[in-house]
Amino acid sequence: MKLRHSLKSFQELTLDELYAILRLRAEVFVVEQDCPYQDLDNKDQKCFHVMLYEGDQLLGYSRLVPAGLSYKETAIGRVISAKSHRGKGLGKELMELAIRYCTEIWGNGPIRLSAQVYAKDFYASLGFVAEGEEYLEDNIPHIEMVRRKAI
Numbered sequence: 001m002k003l004r005h006s007l008k009s010f011q012e013l014t015l016d017e018l019y020a021i022l023r024l025r026a027e028v029f030v031v032e033q034d035c036p037y038q039d040l041d042n043k044d045q046k047c048f049h050v051m052l053y054e055g056d057q058l059l060g061y062s063r064l065v066p067a068g069l070s071y072k073e074t075a076i077g078r079v080i081s082a083k084s085h086r087g088k089g090l091g092k093e094l095m096e097l098a099i100r101y102c103t104e105i106w107g108n109g110p111i112r113l114s115a116q117v118y119a120k121d122f123y124a125s126l127g128f129v130a131e132g133e134e135y136l137e138d139n140i141p142h143i144e145m146v147r148r149k150a151i
Contacts, residue, residue, distance in 0.1 A: 003059070003093065005052050007101050010045045020058040021049065028080050037138040043069055048105060050098050052081075052090060059085045060094040064102055073112045073146065074102050095126050099147065110148050117141040 008017070025039055046069055052060035059082045065075040076098045081090045102111050115123050117134055120143060124130070128145035135142055 003052050003054055003090075005050065005097055007097075008049050008051070010047060010049065013049060017049075017051065017058075021051070021061055024058055024061055024080055024082060025078060028083065029078075032083060033140065035138045035140060048101065050094065050101060052094055052097070054085075058082070060090050062094055062098045064098060064105065067106065067109075071112045073110045074106045075112045075114075076102065077113060079113070091122065092126070095123075099126065110146050112144060112146045114142050115145050117143055120145070 006017075013021070022039070029039065030036055043065060044063065046066060048064040050060075050062045050064065051058055061078065061080050062076055063078040065071075065077055067074050069075075070077065076095070079091070079094065079098070081094065099111060111128075113123065113128065114137065115128070115130075118141075120130060123145050127147045129147070131144050131146055133143075
């Protein structure tokens with residue numbers, strides 16, 4: 001699978017890219033996970049967006065959140081891969097890119113994320129450590145995880 005990736009600020013996104021991002025987020029988070037929630041949270045405009053494509057199809061996405069917007073640390077959120085391409089290493093490639101870009105943009109500080117509990121081991125394999133207790137977010141068990149130093 002030959003993938004290409006892109007990193008853009010919100011202002012740099014084309015309308016087609018923004019539509020593809022919102023569509024993929026709705027497909028997985030709202031429809032597939034049966035979780036109606038307010039995805040448009042007024043944070044996208046202040047974030048960077050990592051996109052993984054095969055041809056013109058968006059297969060993976062994550063949002064890089066500056067420190068102070070969601071957490072005191074830099075954060076990675078909205079990590080998502082298309083259902084049709086799971087189990088092929090896409091998530092690992094996406095997260096490695098997200099970590100690298102967080103470091104390039106904001107330096108080698110801690111990176112926080114809110115992980116769905118089922119993905120805790122995946123994030124641990126990338127250097128994230130669970131902090132605190134599990135909690136429900138939109139009726140899905142989550143846990144905060146932090147990576148003290150990037151790559």
